[in-house]
Amino acid sequence: NTDGQTHLNRVEMNTRQLLVGLTILPFLSDMASANVPVGPPPECPALHKVIVVGGTHGNEYTGVWCIKALARRSDELAESFPSLNIETLLSHPEAHMANKRFIDADLNREFTEEKLVGAKDRHPTVESLRAQELNKLLGPKLGSKHPQTDVIVDLHTTTSNMGTCLIVPEGDVPMVRAAAYVAHKCGGEKGEARILVHSMPRNQRPDVKSIARHGLTIEVGPVPQGVLRHDAVEKTEKALHFFLEYLDLLNKDKAGVINKLKEWYSGGKVPVYRSAKASAPGEMSGKIQWPSDPENPNFPQVLVHKSIQDRDFHKIKKGDPLFIDLNGKAIPYSGSHGEEVYLMFVNEGGYYYSSSGTGISVSILRKVRLDDGMVEE
Amino acid sequence: STILYNHPPIQKVVVVGGTHGNEYTGVWCIKALERQLQQESSLLSTSYPNLQIETLLANPKAHYENKRFIDVDLNRQFRTEELISFQNGEDEEETEFAKEERLRAQEINELLGPKFHEEQYPQTCVIVDLHTTTSNMGICLIVPEGDVLMIQAAAYVSYKCGYHHDDDEVRILVHSILDRDQRPNLSSIARHGFTVEVGPVPQGVLRHDAVEKTERVLHYFLEYLELLHPKNNGDNGDISSVQTMLNKWYPGGQLPVYKSADARKKGQLCGRIRWPCDPENPNFPLYIVHKSLQDQDFRKIKKGDALFVDLDGNIIPYSGSHGDEVYLIFVNEGGYYYSSSGTGIGVAVKRIIGIMDGMIVEQDESSHSVVS
Numbered sequence: 164n165t166d167g168q169t170h171l172n173r174v175e176m177n178t179r180q181l182l183v184g185l186t187i188l189p190f191l192s193d194m195a196s197a198n199v200p201v202g203p204p205p206e207c208p209a210l211h212k213v214i215v216v217g218g219t220h221g222n223e224y225t226g227v228w229c230i231k232a233l234a235r236r237s238d239e240l241a242e243s244f245p246s247l248n249i250e251t252l253l254s255h256p257e258a259h260m261a262n263k264r265f266i267d268a269d270l271n272r273e274f275t276e277e278k279l280v281g282a283k284d285r286h287p288t289v290e291s292l293r294a295q296e297l298n299k300l301l302g303p304k305l306g307s308k309h310p311q312t313d314v315i316v317d318l319h320t321t322t323s324n325m326g327t328c329l330i331v332p333e334g335d336v337p338m339v340r341a342a343a344y345v346a347h348k349c350g351g352e353k354g355e356a357r358i359l360v361h362s363m364p365r366n367q368r369p370d371v372k373s374i375a376r377h378g379l380t381i382e383v384g385p386v387p388q389g390v391l392r393h394d395a396v397e398k399t400e401k402a403l404h405f406f407l408e409y410l411d412l413l414n415k416d417k418a419g420v421i422n423k424l425k426e427w428y429s430g431g432k433v434p435v436y437r438s439a440k441a442s443a444p445g446e447m448s449g450k451i452q453w454p455s456d457p458e459n460p461n462f463p464q465v466l467v468h469k470s471i472q473d474r475d476f477h478k479i480k481k482g483d484p485l486f487i488d489l490n491g492k493a494i495p496y497s498g499s500h501g502e503e504v505y506l507m508f509v510n511e512g513g514y515y516y517s518s519s520g521t522g523i524s525v526s527i528l529r530k531v532r533l534d535d536g537m538v539e540e
Numbered sequence: 541s542t543i544l545y546n547h548p549p550i551q552k553v554v555v556v557g558g559t560h561g562n563e564y565t566g567v568w569c570i571k572a573l574e575r576q577l578q579q580e581s582s583l584l585s586t587s588y589p590n591l592q593i594e595t596l597l598a599n600p601k602a603h604y605e606n607k608r609f610i611d612v613d614l615n616r617q618f619r620t621e622e623l624i625s626f627q628n629g630e631d632e633e634e635t636e637f638a639k640e641e642r643l644r645a646q647e648i649n650e651l652l653g654p655k656f657h658e659e660q661y662p663q664t665c666v667i668v669d670l671h672t673t674t675s676n677m678g679i680c681l682i683v684p685e686g687d688v689l690m691i692q693a694a695a696y697v698s699y700k701c702g703y704h705h706d707d708d709e710v711r712i713l714v715h716s717i718l719d720r721d722q723r724p725n726l727s728s729i730a731r732h733g734f735t736v737e738v739g740p741v742p743q744g745v746l747r748h749d750a751v752e753k754t755e756r757v758l759h760y761f762l763e764y765l766e767l768l769h770p771k772n773n774g775d776n777g778d779i780s781s782v783q784t785m786l787n788k789w790y791p792g793g794q795l796p797v798y799k800s801a802d803a804r805k806k807g808q809l810c811g812r813i814r815w816p817c818d819p820e821n822p823n824f825p826l827y828i829v830h831k832s833l834q835d836q837d838f839r840k841i842k843k844g845d846a847l848f849v850d851l852d853g854n855i856i857p858y859s860g861s862h863g864d865e866v867y868l869i870f871v872n873e874g875g876y877y878y879s880s881s882g883t884g885i886g887v888a889v890k891r892i893i894g895i896m897d898g899m900i901v902e903q904d905e906s907s908h909s910v911v912s
Contacts, residue, residue: 228828232851262823262877263607322742387674387742390874393831393849459604462564469748487748489572512745515606 209414210313210337210377214301215251215403217318219271219371220513221258222388225395226318229403232396244407246414254297254317254371257289262389265290269518271317274298274373275445276305276366302374305366312375314338316406318399321384322512324473326355327398330380333362333437338377339536341409343424343433348405349398356402357476358435359507360531360538361447369445379406385473388512424533431533436476436507436526439500449500450514450522453486460517467510467523468493475509485523500525550665550689550732550765552592554652555758557670559615559726560875561602562743565750566670569758570595572751588762590769598648598669598726601640606744611639613880615669616807618728620656620721623649645726653729656721664730668761670754673739674874676835678709679753682735684723685716688898690732691795692786695895696764697757699789708753711838712797713737713869714893715809716900724807734761740835743874786895794892798838798869799900801862801887810869811862812876812884815848822879827856829872829885837871838888862887 215233217226230251233240240249253259255270267288273279279298282291302310314337321328327349329342342358349356359382365373372378381402386395412420425431439449456462465486471479479485481498488494508514508524515521530539555573557566574595576584584593597603599614617623626642649655652664666689673680681697683690691714698710717723727733736757741750766772767782787793801811818824827848833841841847843860850856870876870886877883892901 224824227824228851232853235851260821322745385742387740387874388744389877390674390742390872391825391828392872393828393834396828397831461604461606462567463746466568466746466748466751469752472748489568489575491572510745510747512742515744 209246210410211246211414212248212311212313213250213407213410214312214315214375215249215318216254216315216371217251218256218259219254219317220264220269220319221255221260222262222264223318223320223386224389224391225320225383225386225399227253227259228391228396229318229399232400233403240407244411246411247407249407252301255290255293257293264388264513264516265518267291269513269516270294271371272369272445272447272518272520274304274371275369278369278445279304297371298374304374310375313377314410315372315375315378316403317370317372317378317380318403319380319382320386320395320399321382321508322387323384323475323508323510325382325384325475325507326357327402328357328359328382328384328507329402330359330361330382332365332368332373332378333360333531333538334536335377336534336536337413338379339433339531340421340424340533341379341406342435343428343533344409344420345402345405346433347427348408349402352434358433358531359526360435360437360529362437362440362538367444369447381406384475384511421533428533432530432539433533435529435531435538436505437529437538438507439504439525439527441520446520448520448524448526450520450524451485451496451500451506452522455517455521461515463515464488465494471506471509471523473509475507476505478503479506501527549769550591552594552664553666553668553762553765554594554596554664554730555668555670556596556598556726558600558603559598559669560608560613560671561599561604561610562606562608563670563672563741564744564746565672565738565741565754567597567603568746568751569670569754570597572755573758588766590771591762591766593762596648596652599641599644601644608743608875608878609641609880612641613875613878614641614644615726616724616809616880616882617641617645618649618655618726619724619807622724622807623655648726649729655729662730666732666734666765667727667730668758669725669727669733669735670758671735671737672741672750672754673737673870674742675739675837675870675872677737677739677837677869678711679757680711680713680737680739680869681757682713682715682737684718684720684728684733685714685799685893685900686718686898687732688896690734691893691898692782692895693734693761693764694797695786695790695795696782697760698795700760700763701756705756708756710757712795712893713888714797714799714891714900716799716802717809723809725809736761739837739873790895793895794901795895797891797893797900798867798888799891800869801866801889803882805882808882810882811887812882813847813858813862813868813887814884817879817883823877825877826850830855833868833871833885835871837869838867840865841868863889 217230268290270290273294301312331338331342346356383395383398454464468484480503484493485496486494505526513519557570576582653662681694694712701708701710738750773780815825815827830846842865846855847858848856867888875881
């Protein structure tokens with residue numbers, strides 16, 4: 164009978180798997196001594212529950228627009244990406260209604276283990292309370308239970324000229340591969356689509372997306388704060404579309420999509436920008452800081468020099484003009500982060516706040532491996 | 541032709557920054573200016589010996605919070621009628637929960653004005669108010685129709701900017717509120733008001749190039765006022781050296797300008813093509829400015845062109861509400877997401893203004909007009 168036939172097939176399958184497993188075992192023991200990645204293991208359960216988040220910074224209006232638009236298309240989404248359960252969330256309603264980046268402190272810095280666990284010992288802020296709520300809603304980030312959410316995609320904009328930037332954690336294999344997929348589909352460097360990698364263990368990651376098992380940030384710029392640009396919305400929606408497409412393909416035809424990536428990226432290596440290591444705990448990345456006005460800590464004492472304005476992902480070398488002061492005197496780059504580095508988040512409005520980490524971001528150009536999501540040294 | 545002024549020569553000039561608290565450029569410029577004014581040997585101190593230059597941070601509370609305003613747009617609080625009624629405590633609602641900016645307007649009126657008084661002129665001859673916009677408006681000099689001094693200043697500055705700096709796009713925008721008492725903006729407190737608007741600059745951000753443009757304009761503006769001083773014009777005070785220059789640069793005595801559409805609401809500066817707002821958040825639009833108009837300030841739009849796009853991606857065309865063909869200004873200005881500032885896109889027409897009388901030259905019937 165047909166049931167019997169199916170049963171036989173299953174047994175055959177199991178035997179085959181057992182045989183495959185037996186051949187892998189010796190390799191596994193070899194791997195045990197290799198570098199342990201900072202993210203989840205390469206083979207992990209399928210990704211289905213996706214939350215698209217907007218308004219983590221309340222005055223980054225694009226993400227809020229996009230999630231509103233998305234919420235009106237749930238039928239269309241279900242049809243396009245049947246293996247995914249997609250929801251949206253307004254991350255920081257209070258800051259958004261006030262058209263402010265944050266009320267007390269940057270929400271996107273509240274999710275380190277230290278802050279989540281230590282919250283009860285501290286004076287609460289609007290954001291620390293909201294972080295606890297989000298952790299309950301979407302997580303929990305830490306502990307023996309897995310987060311309820313498989314993937315968070317967090318929609319951001321920047322006042323910097325960064326085009327479309329996909330930000331992923333080093334070692335998070337599905338996300339590194341997803342970013343590689345999206346970047347290619349968006350045209351790569353020519354299409355101003357780039358990948359930025361932050362290298363820190365998951366429990367130290369301070370951002371909202373680190374709540375879920377996997378997270379990707381879509382950062383689009385330049386867009387002024389508190390303003391909606393049609394072209395920025397389109398860029399965000401395009402990147403989001405390809406991201407969801409990737410996740411859905413992963414569930415339908417994993418081998419096929421991995422092969423595509425191998426075709427697009429020779430040697431299985433993807434060019435990425437890797438942010439400088441954070442110098443202060445709970446920061447996302449290292450910055451070339453500027454001094455602030457003693458009378459107003461959110462107002463800089465220097466201007467970003469016009470020769471680097473809008474030149475994100477361009478190199479700066481020691482001695483090049485960096486800032487200009489109130490007397491019109493140019494201040495050169497000291498070489499503090501290296502003789503030659505790539506600048507990013509050049510003159511990002513949010514980085515006028517110490518809570519977000521004051522200054523200009525710095526990165527180096529590297530390659531990340533598709534197989535383990537790690538940066539090649 | 542000659543210009544005779546029936547009031548004392550220009551002396552007190554106040555340079556104002558931070559009227560909108562998150563327009564950081566103006567605040568930077570006044571700080572830099574202050575520094576120079578304090579240094580006796582600085583270029584600034586010696587360049588304008590006949591001017592008494594001061595600076596003012598207009599809305600410190602909003603500035604420290606990096607907000608456009610706390611309660612209401614400060615740059616709409618200076619209509620004489622409103623200044624007086626608040627002063628007399630006539631608005632009962634206001635005295636209990638007085639809006640921050642209405643209080644500050646009173647202070648500024650005292651400091652720099654009074655705007656209106658039967659017997660005395662405002663203490664300040666000229667206010668130059670430094671602004672930035674998120675719109676791609678380049679350098680925009682905003683002056684009131686009828687104010688000959690300011691229109692000539694705009695003519696002078698725009699010529700000098702254009703002559704020396706090819707890259708600068710300088711335009712002149714004229715608001716036609718002939719009665720100074722009806723003007724709601726801060727610079728109307730003084731006898732003469734001049735607004736410098738530079739864009740695009742994001743709110744809460746300082747751009748070096750925007751600072752340079754603002755400072756350049758300010759320099760030529762102060763130079764113009766200094767040149768007007770009788771001490772710089774020899775014995776014959778009737779024909780100033782500035783007049784000679786203007787006659788040479790503008791032989792027809794005419795200046796091409798943009799004239800803003802008349803505001804439909806009292807206390808607003810300029811007419812708008814409005815967008816509807818999100819019922820749950822009055823400062824969040826229901827429509828986005830269409831990408832074909834983005835960064836296209838001072839370009840024409842005609843009836844039927846794409847104007848906005850909605851949450852479902854539908855395009856909303858321009859209805860022709862302000863005329864079949866109009867010029868757009870302040871396209872996607874962040875401040876205009878607030879009803880207090882007047883929601884929407886600014887609308888203007890191209891006109892010619894007479895440099896001698898500061899009045900817009902009458903158009904004939906056939907030209908497109910802006911519905912008032």
